[in-house]
Amino acid sequence: MVARTVDLRSDTVTKPTAAMRAAMANAEVADDVLDYDPTALRLETEMARVTGKEAALFVPSGTMGNLISVLVHCNIRGSEVILGSNSHIHIYENGGISTIGGVHPRTVKNNDDGTMDVDLIEAAIRDPRGEIVYPTTRLICLENTQANSTVMSYGMISNQCSCGGRCLSAEYTDKVGELAKKHGLKLHIDGARIFNASIALGVPVHRLLKAADSASVCLSKGLGAPVGSVIVGSKSFIARARILRKTLGGGMRQVGILCAAALVALRENVPKLEDDHKKAKMLAEGLNQIKGLRLNAAAVETNIIFFKVVEGAKLTAEKLCKNLEQHGILVMQESLTSIRVVIHHQISESDVQYTLSCFKQALTGVKEENGN
Amino acid sequence: MVARTVDLRSDTVTKPTAAMRAAMANAEVADDVLDYDPSALRLETEMAKVTGKEAALFVPSGTMGNLISVLVHCNIRGSEVILGSNSHIHIYENGGISTIGGVHPRTVKNNDDGTMDVDLIEAAIRDPRGEIVYPTTRLICLENTQANCGGRCLSAEYTDEVGELAKKHGLKLHIDGARIFNASIALGVPVHRLLQAADSVSVCLSKGLGAPVGSVIVGSKSFIARARILRKTLGGGMRQVGILCAAALVALRENVPKLEDDHKKAKMLAEGLNQIKGLRLNAAAVETNIIFFKVLEGAKLTAEKLCKNLEQHGILVMQESPTSIRVVIHHQISESDVQYTLSCFKQALTGVKEENGN
Numbered sequence: 132m133v134a135r136t137v138d139l140r141s142d143t144v145t146k147p148t149a150a151m152r153a154a155m156a157n158a159e160v161a162d163d164v165l166d167y168d169p170t171a172l173r174l175e176t177e178m179a180r181v182t183g184k185e186a187a188l189f190v191p192s193g194t195m196g197n198l199i200s201v202l203v204h205c206n207i208r209g210s211e212v213i214l215g216s217n218s219h220i221h222i223y224e225n226g227g228i229s230t231i232g233g234v235h236p237r238t239v240k241n242n243d244d245g246t247m248d249v250d251l252i253e254a255a256i257r258d259p260r261g262e263i264v265y266p267t268t269r270l271i272c273l274e275n276t277q278a279n280s281t282v283m284s285y286g287m288i289s290n291q292c293s294c295g296g297r298c299l300s301a302e303y304t305d306k307v308g309e310l311a312k313k314h315g316l317k318l319h320i321d322g323a324r325i326f327n328a329s330i331a332l333g334v335p336v337h338r339l340l341k342a343a344d345s346a347s348v349c350l351s352k353g354l355g356a357p358v359g360s361v362i363v364g365s366k367s368f369i370a371r372a373r374i375l376r377k378t379l380g381g382g383m384r385q386v387g388i389l390c391a392a393a394l395v396a397l398r399e400n401v402p403k404l405e406d407d408h409k410k411a412k413m414l415a416e417g418l419n420q421i422k423g424l425r426l427n428a429a430a431v432e433t434n435i436i437f438f439k440v441v442e443g444a445k446l447t448a449e450k451l452c453k454n455l456e457q458h459g460i461l462v463m464q465e466s467l468t469s470i471r472v473v474i475h476h477q478i479s480e481s482d483v484q485y486t487l488s489c490f491k492q493a494l495t496g497v498k499e500e501n502g503n
Numbered sequence: 504m505v506a507r508t509v510d511l512r513s514d515t516v517t518k519p520t521a522a523m524r525a526a527m528a529n530a531e532v533a534d535d536v537l538d539y540d541p542s543a544l545r546l547e548t549e550m551a552k553v554t555g556k557e558a559a560l561f562v563p564s565g566t567m568g569n570l571i572s573v574l575v576h577c578n579i580r581g582s583e584v585i586l587g588s589n590s591h592i593h594i595y596e597n598g599g600i601s602t603i604g605g606v607h608p609r610t611v612k613n614n615d616d617g618t619m620d621v622d623l624i625e626a627a628i629r630d631p632r633g634e635i636v637y638p639t640t641r642l643i644c645l646e647n648t649q650a651n652c653g654g655r656c657l658s659a660e661y662t663d664e665v666g667e668l669a670k671k672h673g674l675k676l677h678i679d680g681a682r683i684f685n686a687s688i689a690l691g692v693p694v695h696r697l698l699q700a701a702d703s704v705s706v707c708l709s710k711g712l713g714a715p716v717g718s719v720i721v722g723s724k725s726f727i728a729r730a731r732i733l734r735k736t737l738g739g740g741m742r743q744v745g746i747l748c749a750a751a752l753v754a755l756r757e758n759v760p761k762l763e764d765d766h767k768k769a770k771m772l773a774e775g776l777n778q779i780k781g782l783r784l785n786a787a788a789v790e791t792n793i794i795f796f797k798v799l800e801g802a803k804l805t806a807e808k809l810c811k812n813l814e815q816h817g818i819l820v821m822q823e824s825p826t827s828i829r830v831v832i833h834h835q836i837s838e839s840d841v842q843y844t845l846s847c848f849k850q851a852l853t854g855v856k857e858e859n860g861n
Contacts, residue, residue: 143742144534155746156528160715162516191563195738225736231603357532357743378597379737380567384515385715388527388746 142475145355151392158391170387183337186369196347211266245277245297296435308342327433356396514833517713523750530749542745555695558727568705583638589613617649654793666700712754
C-alpha cells in the first residue's frame, strides 16, 4: 500500500517546522537558573501579554504546568482541589497532585459539553465548620478545551460516546470564577488547548482566562512547538512557581533553544488552528456517514473527534485500529468500542480524504478510487 | 575598562557550540512520550554504554535526576536516605526529596576530600530492630565530584567500599555524578569503573560538557522503567526532546577531552590566587575545575567588596560566605581569561596595576 503515515493519535506529534529549527539554531541563550535566559524571557513576556496576566513561566510539559499551579495554590497541608471527573489532571497526570503534592482531589462530573454544573461545584466546596473532618478546599480547576468528556476504561463497552475538545465560554468561566471568589478560592484553568477554544469561539485568549488566577497553556500541541508549556498568573504566583519548578527538577539552563521554537509557534501557528477545526469537521462528517460508525458531529468544536464503533459493524474497534495502521493511519483506541482522532496542522486535507477512504474500505469493503 | 566578561560562577553557564546548534537544527525527532524520540534514544543508549549500566533516561536537570533516583529507590513510605552533610542533594535541591518525595534524610559529615567515613555511614544505618521508632534506611548517596568540598574526586576503591557496605545491609547506592566526567579525567579512570558499584547515577551534560540543557539517569532496565513514569509524574516528559539530546550527544562526543584543559586552567588560577596577599586556598586540593578560596581578615577588601570590584571588570564569581568565594572553570574560559582574572584580583587586592598582558 501507500507508504504514507497519517498520525492522528494526538496534536503532540507535531514536528518542528523549518522556521522553528532555524530559530532554535540561532537562539540567544543564557543560564536561566543563574540569571534569565533572554529568549525564555521574551516568550514569557509575550505569553503574559496574550493571556492578560502579570507574568509567565516556561515549563517542560503541561503536566508540570498543572502540577506546579495546583501545588502553589494549595501549598498548605490539608488542601483540597475541585476538578472535573474526566479532567486531564485527574485522569492522565499520574495522580501527581496527591502522590507528589499531598493535595486531595474532589471530582465533579463533567457534562458532555465540558462544563461542570455550577451548583454541583458549589456543593463540593467543603464547609469550613466541618474542618475537624474535612480537608480545606482552596482551588477549583477548569479545563478549556475539555479534552475528554467521558473517560472510559479500556475494557468498557458503553452506549455513550465521549465528546472531545469542547470549549468553555467566557461567561461560564466567569461564573465559576465568581463562585470561587465568593468562597475565597482560587481558579486555575488547564488551558492546554486554550488557543483552540479561542479560535473556535472567536473570543480572545485573555478574555477566556480573565477569571483565572492561573493558567497552563501548551505550546507543544496544536501550536506545534517541540516541547513545553507556559504557566501564567500574578507576579507573586509566578515567583513561587519558579521555585517549585526548580524543586521538581524543571529548572533548565540554556532553555532559550526550546523557547525560540515556542515563540515561532505562538507567532505563526495560531491562525492555522481554524483550518484544523475545519478539517476535523470534514473528517467527523465523513466518518458519520460510514456504516458501523457513530458520532455526534455537532459536538466537534475544535480538533478532537471521538467516535463509536457500533455493534454489528464489519470490524471491532481494535481490528479497525490495526487495519488502519496497516494503511499508515494511526489513531487512539479509547475503549472496546470507541476511538479518538486528533487533527493538527501537519495533517493535510488530502490526508483527511485518504483517512476517510481507508475507513470506508475497512468497514464497507468498498475500495475508493485513489482520489488522494 | 575592557568590555570583557569572564563568567566563573559555574560551568552551567556554557553556551551551545556551533556544532551543537547545527545538531539541534537537524535533529531527528518524534514524540518521546507516545513513542521514543530517536535522538533521545541515541543519547540514552550511548550514556548507558559509557556508564556501564543497562539503560538510561534523559531529564531536564540534575535536580530531577537526583529526585527521581531517590524517589524510585525509596518508593515505600517511611524511607530514609544517607547522604553527605555538604551534598548538593541536601543543600541545593530545595529539600525536594522530603517536601516532594516524603523521604527522610540522614546526613553524615563530608570530609575535606569529599568522602564520608565508611564507619560513620555504617553507624547511620538504622537498625531494623528499632523499626517502631525508626524510618527504614533504603539508600546511600555519594557525590562525585563532591562540589562543595571543592570538586573533589572519589576513587573507585572508596566507591566500591561504600557499595559493599550498602550490599551488606541490603541498601541501594546512588551516585550524584553531575561532574563524573571531571572525576574520570582527573583520576584517569573510566566512568564505568567509577560507577561500577552504583545502582543508579545522575550525570549532567549541561555543566562542563557544555550542552544547553539536561542530565541523564542511568541504572538497570527496571529502575529506568520506573524512573520514566516518575519523570512523567513530575512533569519532565517532554515531546520532541531530541532537539536537546542532539546537543547533548555532541557534548558527550566532543567535550570530554577538554575537561583536562579545564583542570589545568583551574590549577593555574588556583596557584596564582594563592600568591596574592589577602587570599588563601589549598591549591593541592584543587583536583578538577572548582576552586574555593578564603578572603583573609586584614585583606584590602572584604569578600563582598572584592566580588563587586571584579564584577566591574567583567569577572563574575560566586560569593559563598562572608569570607569565601568560589570560581568554576569551563571550556569557554580561555587561558587568557585566566591571566586577565589573576591580574584583576591582584589589582583589587594589592593596588598593583598589571601591564595589560591579556
